[in-house]
Amino acid sequence: MLGNVIFGLLIPILIGGWILRRNVNILLAYYPLGVAxxxxxxxxxxxxxxxILPxxxxxxxxxLPFDLGIYPIAGCLMMYxxxxxxxxxxxxxxxxxxxxTLIEWLAKEMGRVIYFNDWNIYWTFFSYLLPLVVVYGYSKVFTLMYDVSEKNRK
Structure with a gap:
């Protein structure tokens, strides 16, 4: 479990926080969506x-470390x-x-991730692709709402 916390939460939060330190709005807007x-x-x-192990x-x-760390931070970095x-x-x-997908493949090769019911690395790619498309679509809706609210203020 300590490995999950270090590699899934601490390292991504430190790297993402350092890169996004001047763009906190990206974290505030997209991090909760990534967690969800x-x-x-x-x-x-x-x-x-x-x-996954353990x-x-x-x-x-x-x-939980991955849900709070690497996945939402990856989405935030993509939006950045x-x-x-x-x-x-x-x-x-x-x-x-x-x-x-490559990170998960490495974890699978190390025996930390186990697939069953015909799941494979290709389905894993789509399980990452779909939420990232949703995050991008959310950004478009978010931008549209922000632009509309700015026009209504004038």
Missing amino acids: TSSCINSAGFNFFWN NTRNQSYAA MILIKNARSWPAIFITSLTL
């Missing part, structure tokens, strides 16, 4: 498709690249999904 989507997907996945009675407990660094959105989404 990660928790929902992991809750469903633990029941039907995968397991085994606990409630698998969500073992995934799109919004602040002007990266093209679809390549940023694809690269972020691919990076998270």
Whole structure:
């Protein structure tokens, strides 16, 4: 469990916090969405498709460091690249999904992640791609709402 906390929570929070220290609004806007989507997907996945070590009675407990760390921070960093660094959105989404999939593949190869019910690394890629597309769509809605509210103030 200590490895989950260090690699899934502490290191991503430190790296993400350092990169986003001047863009706290990105953290405030996208971090909660990342936690929510990660928790929902992991809750469903633990029941039907995968397991992570250490085994606990409630698998969500073992995934909590990841749900609070690497997954929401990856989404925030993706949005930072799109919004602040002007990266093209679809390549940023694809690269972020691919990076998270590679990290999970490494964990799977080390025996820390176990798949069952025909789940595989390809489905894992789509399980990262879909929430990141949702985060990007949320950013578009969020931007539209912000622009509309600014027009109503004038």
